[in-house]
Amino acid sequence: MSNVRVLVGTKKGAFILTADGKRQKWKVSEPHFAGWEIYHLKGSPADPNRIYASQTSGWFGQIIQRSDNGGKTWNTPGSSPDELKGPEGMPKGESNKFVYEGDVGKHLWYDGTPHPWEFKRIWHIEPSLTDPDAAYAGAEDAAIFKTTNGGKTWKELSGLRKAKSNLWQPGAGGMGVHTILLDPKNEKRIYIAISAGGCFRTDDGGKTWKPITRGLKSPYELPDPDAEVGHCVHRITLHPSKPDVLFMQKHWDVLRTDNAGEQWKEVSGNLPTDFGFPIDVHFHEPETIFVVPITSDSLHYPPEGKLRVYRSKTGGNEWEPLTKGLPQKDCYVNVLREAMAVDQLDSCGIYFGTTGGQVYGSADGGNSWNAIVRDLPAVYSVEVQTLP
Amino acid sequence: MIHVVLPFHLRNLARVDGEVELDVAAPVTIRAVVDALEVRYPVLRGTIRDHDTLKRRPFVRFFACKEDVSLEPPETPLPEAVVNGAEPFLIVGAMAGG
Numbered sequence: 001m002s003n004v005r006v007l008v009g010t011k012k013g014a015f016i017l018t019a020d021g022k023r024q025k026w027k028v029s030e031p032h033f034a035g036w037e038i039y040h041l042k043g044s045p046a047d048p049n050r051i052y053a054s055q056t057s058g059w060f061g062q063i064i065q066r067s068d069n070g071g072k073t074w075n076t077p078g079s080s081p082d083e084l085k086g087p088e089g090m091p092k093g094e095s096n097k098f099v100y101e102g103d104v105g106k107h108l109w110y111d112g113t114p115h116p117w118e119f120k121r122i123w124h125i126e127p128s129l130t131d132p133d134a135a136y137a138g139a140e141d142a143a144i145f146k147t148t149n150g151g152k153t154w155k156e157l158s159g160l161r162k163a164k165s166n167l168w169q170p171g172a173g174g175m176g177v178h179t180i181l182l183d184p185k186n187e188k189r190i191y192i193a194i195s196a197g198g199c200f201r202t203d204d205g206g207k208t209w210k211p212i213t214r215g216l217k218s219p220y221e222l223p224d225p226d227a228e229v230g231h232c233v234h235r236i237t238l239h240p241s242k243p244d245v246l247f248m249q250k251h252w253d254v255l256r257t258d259n260a261g262e263q264w265k266e267v268s269g270n271l272p273t274d275f276g277f278p279i280d281v282h283f284h285e286p287e288t289i290f291v292v293p294i295t296s297d298s299l300h301y302p303p304e305g306k307l308r309v310y311r312s313k314t315g316g317n318e319w320e321p322l323t324k325g326l327p328q329k330d331c332y333v334n335v336l337r338e339a340m341a342v343d344q345l346d347s348c349g350i351y352f353g354t355t356g357g358q359v360y361g362s363a364d365g366g367n368s369w370n371a372i373v374r375d376l377p378a379v380y381s382v383e384v385q386t387l388p
Numbered sequence: 389m390i391h392v393v394l395p396f397h398l399r400n401l402a403r404v405d406g407e408v409e410l411d412v413a414a415p416v417t418i419r420a421v422v423d424a425l426e427v428r429y430p431v432l433r434g435t436i437r438d439h440d441t442l443k444r445r446p447f448v449r450f451f452a453c454k455e456d457v458s459l460e461p462p463e464t465p466l467p468e469a470v471v472n473g474a475e476p477f478l479i480v481g482a483m484a485g486g
Contacts, residue, residue, distance in 0.1 A: 035397060059447040059481040060397060060435040076401075079430035093430030097439045 004343050006351055009038035009381035016071045017372055021345055023363040026372045040124050040381040047132035048385050054122040062121050064095040064151050078152030094153050098145055101158040108169035117141045126180035138177030142194045157206035164229045171196035171232055178337055179236050183243045193233040201261050212261025234277045235337045239286035247289050249279040256316050267316020272303050278340035283348045287315035292335040301332040311366050325369035338381035353379025390421055391476040402429040416471045419462035451478035
């Protein structure tokens with residue numbers, strides 16, 4: 001029977017939740033990296049035992065952790081004590097060295113004045129689909145980095161900052177690359193999304209990038225609602241079988257594109273509010289998508305205190321609330337952009353975490369939900385591995 | 389032998405218990421001690437000071453003999469009591485809380 005491993009990043013450490021394919025009985029790990037902010041951790045599709053984690057701290061900066069045994073033990077690539085006498089000589093300790101390349105330039109600051117690029121943290125790590133040693137990292141201030149040696153060193157794909165980055169401006173949450181989608185049918189194509197920056201695509205493996213925002217409208221956030229950059233894209237997702245179809249949860253609006261981002265159209269339909277953060281796709285049904293409506297940009301909690309996942313089986317526009325097992329009164333948590341994921345079992349499992357420390361799971365495509373764990377620190381990210 | 393006290397999270401990161409003992413050649417300065425620490429524990433590179441500029445991270449402080457020496461130039465010699473191991477060199481995370 002298959003197993004699932006849910007990787008949870010929180011404000012005070014990482015947790016690993018495991019269950020067999022029934023997904024009824026769960027084991028919750030002790031905290032990993034206790035006390036540190038874990039923005040994201042994700043396993044390699046090419047080697048599920050390899051997991052990358054972004055560990056950060058306002059005091060001590062960025063750390064990249066890597067496990068080669070499914071999260072049992074961790075090391076900082078190229079700097080761990082185990083490597084002190086390695087064949088490559090003394091470890092250089094550069095797994096946390098993220099340097100912007102070339103003329104760093106400036107983006108807009110909160111007050112609208114030019115401000116130099118400054119590395120703050122890694123928001124997202126996206127392992128290669130085929131090479132366990134390769135991964136991409138999304139940074140704040142917004143940039144994308146790549147490793148080809150298992151995280152020992154990272155190199156910026158600096159072409160991204162040529163995509164009108166002088167006009168990017170952080171929102172309240174910071175200006176970070178939070179989503180990286182690798183096209184499973186075209187290894188040269190990558191999509192990324194930047195908080196308060198927009199959505200971008202490369203078709204040459206990261207050398208050049210272009211904004212893909214036609215059809216996005218942000219009348220309450222931008223002076224030009226149709227601007228090419230600056231839209232506050234909260235999350236984008238795709239189904240591996242149809243990588244030209246993307247779904248987006250924007251600051252306001254849920255949207256889709258059927259041509260790799262050349263044109264977007266709104267599919268918010270009958271949602272009670274189209275503000276929210278995560279969006280994900282059913283593993284077996286490319287037109288079944290999930291969002292968690294949040295009241296507004298001023299009220300980051302569910303409408304009416306009812307935590308509801310909304311599902312559309314028609315790729316948007318027609319939505320149904322999923323409430324069974326979720327609190328339907330007095331619930332004022334948020335669900336962050338990185339905190340939803342789906343597994344690959346026959347009956348698709350969906351998982352999401354809240355700022356109140358709950359991780360909810362559904363083993364039946366969203367029809368019913370259970371709290372796997374209730375009292376973790378605020379959940380930043382949720383990823384799932386489906387294991388043989 | 390120089391005795392260095394690390395904050396909780398950096399001890400965990402470096403996988404050490406208690407104080408770290410470092411053999412640092414004279415002159416024993418702030419920079420020389422942190423250099424030696426990073427050679428012994430490469431995982432600490434970038435956590436106390438910037439990789440390239442070697443500038444101390446804003447929320448990290450250096451204490452020696454009951455003095456905050458964080459703002460002293462890195463070439464500043466440390467007090468004799470630290471050099472001879474009678475007093476530790478403290479690397480501290482700035483206080484948080486209320």
